Amino acid sequence: MVDETLTVGDFSVPTMGLGTWELEGKQCYDAVKTALELGYRHIDTAQLYENEWAVGRAIADADVDREDVFVTTKINPMHRSAEAMRESVDASLEQLGVDAVDLLLIHWPNPLADLETTMTTMSDLQVEGKTRHIGVSNFGADRLEQAQEYAHVPIATDQVQFHPFYPQRELLQYCQQEDVALTAYSPLAQGGVLRDDLLAEIGRRYDKSPAQVAIRWAIQHRNVHAIPKSTSRDHLADNLDVFDFSLSREEHDRITRPSMLKTGLATVRGRFG
Template sequence: MSNTFDRLGYGTYKLADGEECVGGVAHAIETGYRHIDTAQGYDNEASVSVGIDRTDVGREDLFVATKLSTGNLSYDDATATARVSRDRLGVDSIDLLYVHWPINTYDPEETLPALDDLVDDGVVDRIGLSNFQPDQLDEAIDRLDHDVFAHQVECHPLLQQEKLRERAAEHDHWLVAYSPIARNRVADVDVLQEIAAAHDASPAQVSLAWLLSKDRVAPIPKAADFDHVEANWAAREIDLTADEIGRIDTLDRGERIVDFEEAPWNHE
């Protein structure tokens, strides 16, 4: 198994295929990021590869994750398209492959054996799940032969995912937090503004620092603007006090940024 997982990752959602993605990935790597997150559905895996090639950092020093699209979750489609993603990314094996959403063609009896076989065949190093509800997560963990390395969900101070964070600690996998600054809705939260002022930081940086203070949580902020990419990286240096962490812990509103009718939590 290659490559070390870095907790603060660089998300590439909505980075357009082409120079925006290529330049963004290259700049993120030059800033210090070593964990790059993409997906088949982002249509930018090839650009991620070109961005990596634009830097002096070798693939062996990077952790590259991608996700199976919801139409590619039958056994045959999952195993075939994972190989296409591997080739597009220009890697010998995908460090981490997620099921993006347990909807549409997701079938535990087909999808999960495909993930196991992709690991056995050396196409994928680690298995990930994304946007699973607790019962779906438990079922998948029970069915899979290989361990789940990560579960990726929306997580930020306004949606703290306590149950899923508890499961991550219990099962010893990472909770990878997408939309970790709630598309900057955190900027309007008084408590985060106050704590940010005390650290000469922004509410977004405080949100990332709060996530990094939690056990087994790994935020993957997406940013196209180079200054934002660097500001996100600097959040690693913010040392929140126990009191500040406690104040942020009270902010959970169950407020989702990513929500749609077919989402698993709308069909409980």
């Protein structure tokens, strides 16, 4: 396995994980099983992905002990009451075939839900042993701060879109100040980094692909770990092979190029590609 871990406060997680958004059935099963064979030890899923059962089966069938795999799932934010949230988490655990997950997130902010109820219930689920840690996803800095006020256990992470064209500077700074991890999903901008001339130029210096440079850019930030998605064995292996080089400060700064256009295109590719 690849022994690279991010530790923020009392929260420790493999620096590289596998995202499973839009993966279903056998495709999801095969991707997770292959990833575990290659050395991945963090698998990310969600109720909304409708693939928890495939993730759970792949983990069970892999030649890896359950306690060695960090499992994240997310609550559908349409579950607004404490009772509905609890029932949904029990359903997730059954689908995954586990007694508890390592990290439980609320998937999106729901303006119709009471945030205090959400965070109190998630805190209680951690105390009761249904999850080792709790966190949020797609929260801005202001809403994350509110969530911290309502939770009675630490919020471990905020999982958000994070790539060179969407560096989330305000949120990242807040996370770094507050000892909260930032989980980078879509670190390849839904494929938008693959034909980027600057990433290709820098990659040639290290014999790395543009995708590998983009992932390295992400995880080289303090408090950041990443969950790129892939189904190809070669790409899964490449995404994991990013710990044998480091970007210079000058390279890192050049790569950071906020672009609402490129971020918007990445979002469209993610939804309709």
